[in-house]
Amino acid sequence: MSQVRVRFAPSPTGFFHIGSARTALFNWLYARHTGGVFILRIEDTDKERNSDQFLNLIYDSLHWLGLNWDEGPKVGGEFGPYLQSQRGAVYREYLEKLKATGRTYEKDGATWFKLIGERSEVFDDHRKKTVTKVKTAPTVIDDLIRGRVERLEDEDFVIVRSDGNPVFHFTNVVDDIAMRITHVIRGEDHLSNTSKHVELFKAFGVPVPQFAHIPLILKQNGPGKMSKRDQGALIEEYQKRGFLPAALVNFLSLLGWNPGGDREKMPVEEIVRLFDLPGVNQSNARFDDKKLAHVNMLYLLELPPDTFVEKARQYFEAQHPDAPALKAKAAYFRDVMLLSQPKIKGLEELPAYTAYFFTEDYVVDPKVREKVMAKGDPKARLHELIGALAVFDFSTDSAIEDSIKNLGGRHNLAFGDYQAVARLGVSGTNAGPSITGMFRLLGREKVEERLKRLLGS
RNA sequence: GCCCUCAUCGUCUAUCGGUUAGGACAGGAGAUUCUCAAUCUUCAAAGCGGGGUUCGAGUCCCCGUGGGGGCACCA
Known part of the structure; x- marks a missing residue:
């Protein structure tokens, strides 16, 4: 069997969103799994809505996710150019080929694709106009995910607009032929278009590629598929918020696919090894940001120290x-x-979570303060702590723990009796890392200064 | 309206005709403890409805219902 060639074909007409990312991912996974070729093709034929900003966003997002392409813009390839806006000559050439078969005609200045069969005029009361129906057999689509799908394509359609620009159905099919695409992996929203595409492939007299229509991602709340406007839809946003691309890739791969069984957290190499088209689900999946956050946490926890610190710094800097x-x-x-x-x-939690380590101007949570200061005798505890600080051993966490325990022992109290008020004093809140770690990093002077400030306020 | 498509816990899903229907997220309870997390234990939570086929159906078929997508000289 010949080498698998798949393509991801986005339009630079809007933000790069989660659904596009998953389509790209599934194409990439399939190429990597089969040792095939992953092609990036930019469908920028809509001159009105294209923009360089969105084009660069596609490149950036794919890079960030680690979805490298083997052929396409920037990397080249023998079937280029890979921007449709530069492929006019190819479309003209294929249009001539199609005209030669007699399967086209001109009407209202546009070029139409001609279906084969008996014609009749019918009034379509949904579209409120008379259309020409063609009596023809249904088109059969053998889909790797959905099985056999039949759809009746019974109206001629425009392939070149009256302004001379070819339409999506035509350029899409021509490029898939010219670029020797073997598998078309795309969202289910294209399933209804596929009968048009199949008829075009057949008219060109070329083999029809394998189709695999993947389920859509539905918005978290409310009806319908996820779109660029929905909360949490943009890849750019996850990038900015410091999500780990590996986590997002893992999460996305599981939206509509799974390797069978209970496996969820998998390194990308493992996903590549296990991924296959028949394993893709048929039903739409609802996006769940809580689960994504969880997966992200799992990846964050296992990051080696140096890597974590580097990522943290990059996040702060950006x-x-x-x-x-x-x-x-x-x-x-x-x-x-x-x-x-x-x-x-x-x-993204880091700045707020660590603020008091880097400034004296940190927020003191009034509610926490009220709560902590109302319990027991916090002022006495503060006095005791401040008094003992000079003899505390600040060298290690356990030394600090011992110091606090010793202090408690002298007053018939336990470590826990000092914990809350000390935490409030040095961090202004009640949630945070270990109090001994905080003491150690802040150092004797700052701890003393902050505890005194709390006592005096 | 027409066409296509899908249907298991709230959510993502496992199950290749025979299971106490499993896991994960979210939620509840508990343990641990130095707060908050994490972690561990634990609880609750599902086969859309109706017909068939079969010894046996979540699994196969049909109808209904519900969800999703499409119906442009957008992509």
Whole structure:
């Protein structure tokens, strides 16, 4: 069997969203799984809506997700150019071929594709106009995911507009022929178009590629498929929020596909090894940001320290360039980030989660403050802590723990009696990493200063 | 309106005619503890309805219902 050649063919007419990303991913996975070729083709024939900004977004998003293409813009290939806007000559050549078969005609200045069969005029009361129906046999589509699908294509359709520009159905099919595409993997929203495409392939006298129509991703809340306007739809957004691409890829691969059994968290190499078209589901999947957040956390937790610190720094630099954290010493930044790594679900939590390590101007949660100061005798505890700080051993977490325990022992109290008020004092809140770690990193002076400030306020 | 398509816990899904219908996310309870997470234990949670086929159906077929998509000189 010849080599698999698949393509991802987006239009640069809007933001790059989760549905497009998954279509790209499934194509890429199939190419990698079969040792085939993954082609990127830009369908930029809509001159009104195209933009370079959206084009670059496609490149950036694919790069970020790790979906490298073997042929396409920037990397070239023997079937280029890979931007439809540059393929006018190819379309003219194929149009002549089609005209030679007698399967086209001109009407109203446009070129139409002619179906074979008896014609009759029928009034379509949904579209409120008279249309010409062609009596013909249904088109059969053998879909790798949906099985045998029959659809009646019974109206001629435009392939070249009166302004001379070829339409999507035509360019799409011509390019799939010219680029030797073997498998068309795309969203189910194209299933209804497929009968047009199959008729074109047949008219050109070429073999019809294998089709695989993947289910759509439905919006999290409310009806309908996910679109660019929906909350959580944009890849760019996940990139900005510091999600790990590996996590997003893993999550996306599981939306509509699974390897069978209970496996969920898999490195991408494993997904490539297991992925196959018959394993793709037939039903639409609803997007779930909670699950994505969970997968992201799993990947974050297992990141090696150096990698985590690097990712954290990149996140700060990209999204919070003015954060005091970036002005701190590298070793201190590292210590703070590593102390926080096991506690957060996403990098985007980091700035707020670690703010008090880098500034004296951190927020004190009034509710927490009220709650902590109302319980027991916090002022006495603060006094005791401040008094003992000078003899505390700040060298390690366990030394600090022992110091607090010793202090407690002298007052017939336990570690826990100091925990809440100390935490409020040094961080302004009640949630955070271990109090001993916080003491150690902040150091004796700052701890003392902050505890005194709380006592005096 | 017409055409296509899909249907298991709230969500993502496993099950290749015979299972106490399994897992994960989310939710509840508990354990741990230095708060919050994480982690561990645990609870609750599903075969859309109706007909067939079969010894036996979530699984195959039909009808209904519901969801999704499409019906342009957009892609």
